[in-house]
Amino acid sequence: MDENVKRAWWQAPWGYKESIAVVGGLSAVGLMLQLTIGNFDFGLLQYPVGLVAILLVTGLTGIMIWRHRSPFFLWFSGLPLSVSVIGGVLFFATIMGLVPQHADGHEHAHSPLGFDTVTRSWPFVLLYMLLVVNLSMVTARRLLNFNWRDYAFYLNHFGLLLLLVAAGIGAADLRRYVMHVQEDATEWRVFSDSGDMLELPVAIHLKDFYMEEYIPKLAIVDKSTGESYPAGNPKMWQIDTVKTAGAIADWQIEVLDYIHEAVRASDSTYRQVPMPGSCPAVRVRVTNAATGFDRTGWICGGNFAQLYMTMELDGQLSMVMTRPEPKLYRSDVVVYTQSEKAIPASIEVNKPLKVDNWYIYQYSYDSDLGKASATSSFELVYDPWLTWVYVGLWMFIAGSVLLIWEGNKKSKLKKNDHLG
Amino acid sequence: MITWDNFIYFAAPTVALWALAIGMLYRKNIPAGTAKPGMRYQPESAGLRPVYGSVVLALAGIILFATFILLMWMSLDRPPMRTMGETRLWYTFFLSAIGLVMYLKWRHHWILSFSLVVASVFILINITRPEIHSKDLMPALQSIWFVPHVIAYILSYAFMSAATIAAILLLYRKDYTDRSLVALTDNVIYIGFGLLMVGLLIGAVWAKEAWGHYWSWDPKETWAFITAAGYLMYIHIRLREHKIRTFTLWLVIFSFVLLMITWKGVNYLPAAQGSVHVYGN
Numbered sequence: 001m002d003e004n005v006k007r008a009w010w011q012a013p014w015g016y017k018e019s020i021a022v023v024g025g026l027s028a029v030g031l032m033l034q035l036t037i038g039n040f041d042f043g044l045l046q047y048p049v050g051l052v053a054i055l056l057v058t059g060l061t062g063i064m065i066w067r068h069r070s071p072f073f074l075w076f077s078g079l080p081l082s083v084s085v086i087g088g089v090l091f092f093a094t095i096m097g098l099v100p101q102h103a104d105g106h107e108h109a110h111s112p113l114g115f116d117t118v119t120r121s122w123p124f125v126l127l128y129m130l131l132v133v134n135l136s137m138v139t140a141r142r143l144l145n146f147n148w149r150d151y152a153f154y155l156n157h158f159g160l161l162l163l164l165v166a167a168g169i170g171a172a173d174l175r176r177y178v179m180h181v182q183e184d185a186t187e188w189r190v191f192s193d194s195g196d197m198l199e200l201p202v203a204i205h206l207k208d209f210y211m212e213e214y215i216p217k218l219a220i221v222d223k224s225t226g227e228s229y230p231a232g233n234p235k236m237w238q239i240d241t242v243k244t245a246g247a248i249a250d251w252q253i254e255v256l257d258y259i260h261e262a263v264r265a266s267d268s269t270y271r272q273v274p275m276p277g278s279c280p281a282v283r284v285r286v287t288n289a290a291t292g293f294d295r296t297g298w299i300c301g302g303n304f305a306q307l308y309m310t311m312e313l314d315g316q317l318s319m320v321m322t323r324p325e326p327k328l329y330r331s332d333v334v335v336y337t338q339s340e341k342a343i344p345a346s347i348e349v350n351k352p353l354k355v356d357n358w359y360i361y362q363y364s365y366d367s368d369l370g371k372a373s374a375t376s377s378f379e380l381v382y383d384p385w386l387t388w389v390y391v392g393l394w395m396f397i398a399g400s401v402l403l404i405w406e407g408n409k410k411s412k413l414k415k416n417d418h419l420g
Numbered sequence: 421m422i423t424w425d426n427f428i429y430f431a432a433p434t435v436a437l438w439a440l441a442i443g444m445l446y447r448k449n450i451p452a453g454t455a456k457p458g459m460r461y462q463p464e465s466a467g468l469r470p471v472y473g474s475v476v477l478a479l480a481g482i483i484l485f486a487t488f489i490l491l492m493w494m495s496l497d498r499p500p501m502r503t504m505g506e507t508r509l510w511y512t513f514f515l516s517a518i519g520l521v522m523y524l525k526w527r528h529h530w531i532l533s534f535s536l537v538v539a540s541v542f543i544l545i546n547i548t549r550p551e552i553h554s555k556d557l558m559p560a561l562q563s564i565w566f567v568p569h570v571i572a573y574i575l576s577y578a579f580m581s582a583a584t585i586a587a588i589l590l591l592y593r594k595d596y597t598d599r600s601l602v603a604l605t606d607n608v609i610y611i612g613f614g615l616l617m618v619g620l621l622i623g624a625v626w627a628k629e630a631w632g633h634y635w636s637w638d639p640k641e642t643w644a645f646i647t648a649a650g651y652l653m654y655i656h657i658r659l660r661e662h663k664i665r666t667f668t669l670w671l672v673i674f675s676f677v678l679l680m681i682t683w684k685g686v687n688y689l690p691a692a693q694g695s696v697h698v699y700g701n
């Protein structure tokens with residue numbers, strides 16, 4: 001154990017002191033760069049420079065393998081440096097977690113040290129690179145003394161390495177756009193972050209936008225202030241067609257009739273009409289034992305096509321229906337590619353469509369019109385490194401599962417401590 | 421149809437069973453001969469036999485509580501994981517179940533009593549502040565990744581709490597020679613960290629499907645990353661450390677604070693305004 005041996009600073013073998021100094025020094029260099037030239041420009045890493053970076057890391061690792069007994073590389077591929085770099089990354093990530101961050105569009109940090117754009121700030125990027133090089137060497141060193149029993153180590157470290165590299169370089173090649181498409185129309189144009197119109201190699205034809213809503217809730221509002229009741233601790237009641245009795249504070253509610261797709265008739269009652277302009281309506285009996293109030297009537301939240309209907313409880317309070325929340329929405333589309341493919345598909349939240357290196361996501365719709373929306377928005381994501389991200393991700397997941405499994409054996413392993 | 425109105429009929433007997441289990445644990449505490457007067461803990465747990473009466477009582481409480489979760493699941497038609505109140509049900513369940521399993525393995529009485537007390541606290545919070553609004557699951561949450569993601573995280577929280585208590589015990593006693601307690605800390609952090617990573621990575625897979633990118637440095641993601649880095653440091657420091665040091669034990673506590681920030685604290689940070697992970701306001 002080198003902790004027991006008294007060494008002078010920077011005398012081999014290097015340990016924690018030197019590692020912490022190197023990480024601190026690199027952070028200081030990063031901060032200087034940040035102060036003088038501003039954010040790191042990820043555009044620099046765009047293809048093919050990203051590949052060159054990978055070759056560099058591989059080359060350095062190769063040199064390490066060749067000179068693997070040299071004190072320098074022993075240190076570079078050793079635990080003290082690993083722990084120190086992870087600590088350094090932890091430090092800057094904590095700043096990121098505390099200071100509100102600016103989105104990708106803002107290329108210029110407002111904080112001279114880059115604390116509001118940490119992922120694009122020099123110290124973070126430099127430490128990230130050091131982490132990648134170190135991790136690559138750690139993995140390679142273990143491969144030098146290959147042992148099948150280290151499978152969890154390989155999966156964790158190599159999986160994470162792939163993930164860090166593909167995600168880091170992928171960030172430079174990643175493209176994300178939002179495309180708004182009208183029903184029965186075909187669209188291929190999007191706007192970039194800087195507001196320029198771009199034409200994409202994929203086009204989307206929207207055949208139909210479809211949406212289902214949850215059953216809404218009832219609430220009581222104060223008519224003069226518009227506040228929910230009881231003030232300070234507003235209560236709502238989820239309309240329930242099975243358990244039909246409920247209450248909000250001392251107002252008892254009983255559901256007599258619920259129509260999910262209702263349209264108001266001329267006599268102020270509601271009928272079931274499944275059409276885009278319909279909205280939920282409920283007939284309830286509301287009573288209040290304290291005041292003797294007892295009334296039956298319709299309540300409806302209304303939408304762009306229907307008036308809302310409330311129930312007056314007293315001079316002050318009214319019972320109202322909340323807007324229904326979306327349960328599911330999807331777009332039936334045909335996607336056209338430059339290779340002249342026409343792909344019919346149904347795109348839904350959590351169910352994106354993959355075409356070539358593009359992923360197409362259901363993004364949003366016209367929320368004023370809700371289920372009657374005649375437009376649908378899609379997010380198109382281009383990420384050529386994604387395959388490698390997934391390979392790394394699943395290796396890492398497998399490694400983590402093994403870690404859970406091996407947790408039990410850890411105590412036995414510690415006894416003969418071949419790690420030290 | 422089971423609803424929250426029925427909760428008390430399951431919760432009260434569960435807490436009662438657990439209270440009895442803890443009582444029995446300390447009634448016949450340390451086997452004669454091994455205990456010195458005034459000594460509260462066994463330096464080595466090996467050789468201790470579990471108190472079977474406590475085990476049976478604790479298990480009965482766990483089964484009763486699990487029944488409630490199962491019935492809620494059936495009547496809601498979705499896993500009860502959306503609201504804070506529902507999440508606490510799982511926390512209670514896993515904490516007590518893991519506590520029991522670890523007690524059977526490591527035999528430290530405090531593991532069982534601690535996990536049952538904390539699990540009961542979560543039950544009490546659910547009785548006094550149920551936070552049961554909002555039955556509806558927004559579309560982004562309707563995913564096959566949802567259940568494994570949340571369960572892995574909750575399990576990890578439970579393991580990490582146990583590791584934290586062990587670290588506090590070691591620090592408090594200023595005696596790091598209890599090999600079984602140190603080994604327990606290492607072991608439990610390995611398991612907890614594996615679960616933490618599974619939860620985080622499944623979250624990334626899910627984020628790709630739901631929001632278009634696997635990692636966006638959203639505040640919750642950032643804090644999950646910081647937490648992972650904390651435990652990662654612990655694991656790697658321990659690889660070469662023959663006798664655990666005070667610094668390393670503090671790292672366990674520090675990492676647990678990070679974990680708590682990730683879980684609950686994030687919502688209150690200025691950096692989290694607009695986070696996609698803050699639901700239900």
Ligand code: HEM
Pocket residue numbers: 077078079082083086131134135138141142150153156157160399400403419617652655656659
């Ligand atoms: C962030 C990047 C990481 C670095 C720089 C790093 C570095 C290291 C180093 C230097 C060792 C000692 C290797 C040796 O003795 O030859 C090691 C071992 C180990 N690391 Fe990492 N590690 C990283 C991430 C991880 C992750 C994410 C995990 C787990 C999920 C992990 C789990 C382990 C384990 C289990 C060992 C012990 C290997 C064994 O017992 O066979 N490491 N790591």
